[in-house]
Amino acid sequence: MDLTAVPDAPEGCDCPGCSGEDVDPAQMIGELLAGVAALAEYEDALEAELAGAAFVAPLVEVAGDEAVTDFVRVFIPQVTAEPSGVALALLLAIGSAASGVQEQLAEGASVAAEQMVAMGIPTPRWAGELAEPVRVGDCLRLYDTQETTSVLVAPFRRATRGHAFLVVVDEQDCGAAADILLVDTDGLPTALDNIRKAGRANGLDIRTETPDPAELRWHVEEALDARAVHDQERLVGETDPADEDDDDAPPHEVLALLLRSRMTALPAARRPTDGRGHAHADRSAATILDMLVDLVGGGGAAGALFGGGPAALRFGRAAPAPLPAKRKKPAGPAPIYQIKVGLRGAKPPIWRRLLVPADLGLDRLHDTIQSAFGWGGGHLHVFDTPYGEFGRPDLELELAHQDEALVTLEQVVARVKDKIRYTYDFGDDWVHDIVVEKVLDRDPAVVYPRCAGGRRAAPPEDCGGIWGYEELVEALADPQHPEHAERLEWLGLHDATQFNPAGFHVDEVNQALSFLR
Secondary structure (H helix, E strand, C coil), rough: CCCCCCCCCCCCCCCCCHHHHCCCCCHHHHHHHHHHHHHHHHHCCCHHHHHHHHHHHHHHHHCCCHEEEHHHHHHHHHCCCCCCCHHHHHHHHHHHHCCCCCCHHHHHHHHHHHHHHHHHCCCCHHHHHHHCEEEEECCCCEEEECCCCCCEEEEEEECCEEEEEEEECCCCCCCEEEEEEEEEHHHHHHHHHHHHHHHHHHHCCECCCCCCCCHHHHHHHHHHHHHHHHHHHHCCCCCHHHCCCCCCCCCCHHHHHHHHHHHCCCCCCCCCCCCCCCCCCCCCCCCCCCCCCEEECCCHHHHHHHCCCCCCCCCCCCCCCCCCCCCCCHHHCCCCEEEEECCCCCCCCCCEEEEECCEEEEEHHHHHHHHHHHCCCCCCCCEEEEEEEECCCCCCCEEEEEEHHHCCCHCCCCCCCCEEEEECCCCCCCEEEEEEEEEECCCCCCCCCCEEECCCCCCCCCCCCCHHHEEEEEHHCCCCCCCCCHHHHHCCCCCHCCCCCCCHHHHHHHHHHHCEE
């Protein structure tokens, strides 16, 4: 059963809600139960949970708490009023999928299911398996040295069946979950072997670490939270291209909800021991060794992992590609790039949406980012691209970066969704992910560069990187914190009300950018 939230009814829609006709609750419940009749005949409890998650996800992710309250208050009693094996199966599936995610819904469905069982309604054959405890297996995290993407592996077993979630995390997009795969544990070794083989074929050393369950839960929940923020920011009607790859796979929101429910079987989330999301001590502060999963062709991540067809995993290049030539005058004026510059690791996300000429030099892009984030530009920086690293060469400091002043933005990102990384201050490591969102025609009435949006204030420089900033925010928010007064003095503030980490004003950013025009 597919449930889709439709914010605006299409012209000519004759459903009861749009036509104004009276709604017959009994008829609606009957149609609903007829649509999920197969649920009572499933063999595998996991299939039932997926069906329940498909029902719950639109309520939780789209409709919100008020709709959940109405659902529990009105809908569940209507289902209970017509007790049957299908109604009981639906309530059990909803209660299981909502557990740990929406407790009001989980409790309402579970209580109603218990009432039906007390009436003597037979339970579906998968109910006994559903009641068994879920146990987590050996957690894994795969990565390479490209600092682009990681794969989180969470295997579970319940009764005699096992399954695993593979979460593909795009570290260049605020650490958001780019894809979620659900596989039988019998196929997991093949999937992992394919990932490693693809990396070796491209000259990379794919490594594996074994975070404990609490650390894995932290990784997973951070990735899901970042993806949820991106989904909320996406314009109505837009879809995530990652969700269009595999028509046979459950939608992301369904798998995400079920995965969140599974995470409750793990210990409370704990940030990895080095505080940067990685447990290896042999890595420098500037390097996060993660895995790149770049899907080529069709079929989505699932098809790539499990073979068959043209889809395959491709890892990052071992050597930079040749730099494309600059735009020539006969080609005409360069278009405008709409780019999103996100500060990696910031929770909640901190980002700026900028409109810049595609032929803007990387040196000018550096100045633009500095102004957009309210920074002074006094530290070293580098752009990491598929064509190598670009910055301000400094032989005394042994910085072998190519000269950024000789390279334009469109040379290193040519298409929508292309990404590069910008790191500022090699001590604090302010890592920014830059992605091209749109390619636009120039507006003669607009002076570029320009800020079109953003979220939250940028951290002050020299506060110790993203983790130091989190500690700064925590200290300023608590007058009893031992470092509260010291941090206020460092910022030159009289009281904490002058510090607003949630503040963002697009006009102020554009005022700062006006000095670059």
